[in-house]
Amino acid sequence: xKRRSLLPATIAALVLFVAMVLxxxxxxxxxxxxxxxxxxxxxxxxxxxxxxxDLADADGDPCxxxxxxxxxxxxxWDLPCPSLGGEVGxxxxxxxGRVLTWNIGRDHPGIASENLRLxxxxxxLDVDHTAHSPLHYAALHWGDHDWSDDAMIESIARSDLLCxxxxxxxSDPAPSGLSVVERIKAVNPDCTVIGYVSVxxxxxxxxxxxxxxxxxxxxxxxxxxxxxxxTGDTLQSWPGKVNENILEPACRDTIVxxxxxxxxxxxxxxxxxxxxxxxxxxWIPNFVNVTGDPDLDGDGIGIMTDPDELAAYKAxxxxxxxxxxxxxxxxxLQIFNGQRAYTDSTFAALSDGLNYExxxxxxxxxxxxxxxxxxxxxxxxxxxxxxxxxxxNGGPFLLLENINRAFYYDNHGVLTTLNPxxxxxxxxxxxxxxxxxxxxxGEHFFGWPDVVHSLGAPLGPTAIQGNLFTRNxxxxxxxxxxGSGVWPNPFTFRIRLNGRVVEELAMPFHxx
Ligand SMILES: [Ca+2]
Ligand SMILES: [Ca+2]
Numbered sequence: 001x002k003r004r005s006l007l008p009a010t011i012a013a014l015v016l017f018v019a020m021v022l023x024x025x026x027x028x029x030x031x032x033x034x035x036x037x038x039x040x041x042x043x044x045x046x047x048x049x050x051x052x053x054d055l056a057d058a059d060g061d062p063c064x065x066x067x068x069x070x071x072x073x074x075x076x077w078d079l080p081c082p083s084l085g086g087e088v089g090x091x092x093x094x095x096x097g098r099v100l101t102w103n104i105g106r107d108h109p110g111i112a113s114e115n116l117r118l119x120x121x122x123x124x125l126d127v128d129h130t131a132h133s134p135l136h137y138a139a140l141h142w143g144d145h146d147w148s149d150d151a152m153i154e155s156i157a158r159s160d161l162l163c164x165x166x167x168x169x170x171s172d173p174a175p176s177g178l179s180v181v182e183r184i185k186a187v188n189p190d191c192t193v194i195g196y197v198s199v200x201x202x203x204x205x206x207x208x209x210x211x212x213x214x215x216x217x218x219x220x221x222x223x224x225x226x227x228x229x230x231t232g233d234t235l236q237s238w239p240g241k242v243n244e245n246i247l248e249p250a251c252r253d254t255i256v257x258x259x260x261x262x263x264x265x266x267x268x269x270x271x272x273x274x275x276x277x278x279x280x281x282x283w284i285p286n287f288v289n290v291t292g293d294p295d296l297d298g299d300g301i302g303i304m305t306d307p308d309e310l311a312a313y314k315a316x317x318x319x320x321x322x323x324x325x326x327x328x329x330x331x332x333l334q335i336f337n338g339q340r341a342y343t344d345s346t347f348a349a350l351s352d353g354l355n356y357e358x359x360x361x362x363x364x365x366x367x368x369x370x371x372x373x374x375x376x377x378x379x380x381x382x383x384x385x386x387x388x389x390x391x392x393n394g395g396p397f398l399l400l401e402n403i404n405r406a407f408y409y410d411n412h413g414v415l416t417t418l419n420p421x422x423x424x425x426x427x428x429x430x431x432x433x434x435x436x437x438x439x440x441x442g443e444h445f446f447g448w449p450d451v452v453h454s455l456g457a458p459l460g461p462t463a464i465q466g467n468l469f470t471r472n473x474x475x476x477x478x479x480x481x482x483g484s485g486v487w488p489n490p491f492t493f494r495i496r497l498n499g500r501v502v503e504e505l506a507m508p509f510h511x512x
Contacts, residue, residue, distance in 0.1 A: 030058030032122040047105015053120045057094040061124035065092045068119040080454040083107050125151035131454040137434035139163040141196035157187035163274045166195025170214030170262040179268040195270035201241040225251035229292030246316040247296045260327040272333020278317050280340045321350045343380050348388035353397025371485025382431045398433040400424040406488035411508040426493035429478040430462045451503045
């Protein structure tokens with residue numbers, strides 16, 4: 001068979017190095033530089049492209065080299081190129097005449113384009129910059145992090161939507177150079193960074209923070225508004241934290257004003273906030289040592305059996321969202337955590353997106369909660385809920401999050417992790433949702449997916465036939481088949497790249 005040249009002579013190779021414009025943490029580190037990128041397709045009919053490049057790094061760091069490809073002259077860089085060989089990936093030493101290979105004929109059989117462009121990206125911090133399908137969501141709002149770690153900054157910057165703890169960053173000394181958010185955006189200007197803020201809690205240890213910090217400011221300003229229980233105890237709905245009485249207008253005005261002040265004046269500005277959390281009431285978990293029931297209006301009746309108090313509480317939450325929007329504007333994202341928005345479409349309509357904590361276990365009827373979440377006939381299924389939030393800021397953002405993992409024995413008898421991030425990615429590709437790649441509980445809990453997919457743009461909506469959900473993309477397709485619908489093993493899925501299976505979960509079998 002006579003093959004056409006897959007890469008015409010007009011191919012232009014663009015060059016990019018990962019610019020790490022960092023503050024003091026990067027002192028002395030030299031950025032890697034890729035030059036003289038020269039791709040040439042073999043004429044032996046193999047479909048393989050040899051990409052020759054020079055890699056420099058003044059301090060001699062071994063680099064992780066990634067290849068990016070564009071099919072539209074450089075407008076987008078989502079053409080997947082997984083079949084790579086040669087000097088690509090981790091541990092590439094600087095030097096001239098490095099060669100990597102891309103088997104474009106395997107990844108894109110029959111492709112012929114005048115508009116192919118290639119980029120070679122080198123990271124001296126061992127970060128893989130392979131293209132991924134959009135709506136990666138990463139969250140680092142639990143635990144402590146070393147914000148001076150440039151590798152972590154470069155790594156988390158790959159996400160499309162990133163939640164980090166505003167209350168931590170605003171409680172640190174003001175940045176002397178670029179803020180953490182600015183360092184992230186120096187790596188990826190398209191990364192939307194939202195800051196975690198608490199709706200109604202203060203931490204008791206904030207009393208010991210330096211004057212002027214967010215933590216101390218919030219502790220002091222809200223001291224007059226500590227909420228009580230029906231027995232007069234201090235209301236704590238989480239260990240080490242105190243609930244504020246947001247039924248008091250001055251209390252919620254203070255909370256909103258402090259957030260807005262630190263957003264505007266602390267030197268660390270976010271694209272929005274992640275409100276944690278809005279529920280339809282207040283519960284005291286049994287592991288918190290508090291007597292009585294929450295009683296914000298002080299009438300001796302617990303909030304969950306006090307209709308007036310419940311109504312006032314829900315109105316107070318609406319008022320806080322409106323108050324922050326009045327201060328920081330329509331373009332400042334407000335994403336809601338908490339169960340109220342899962343079923344309250346009017347409240348959800350005030351948000352730019354919803355975080356489903358412990359998805360799909362909250363907000364959906366037992367036992368087959370995942371089936372309910374994916375059933376268009378259920379009023380609050382993801383299909384319906386995604387029509388509720390605002391769209392003015394690029395939303396709606398439906399964030400699917402679950403810190404728990406499950407395990408199973410695969411077809412080789414190997415104990416295998418069931419990573420919810422992988423399963424939720426399949427769902428996200430169907431619903432245009434966001435799936436988490438980090439959910440940090442003191443350590444990188446999910447990490448970046450082992451298999452990175454770049455499927456390009458969706459070619460249409462998801463087709464639903466009974467238990468089968470399928471959606472076609474420019475470079476592949478996604479298929480989810482609902483099984484029991486019961487977490488943590490509710491369905492099987494398969495993701496293909498141009499007809500070739502690149503990820504599959506069909507227990508006990510899996511790919512890869
Ligand atoms: Ca270096
Ligand atoms: Ca009451």
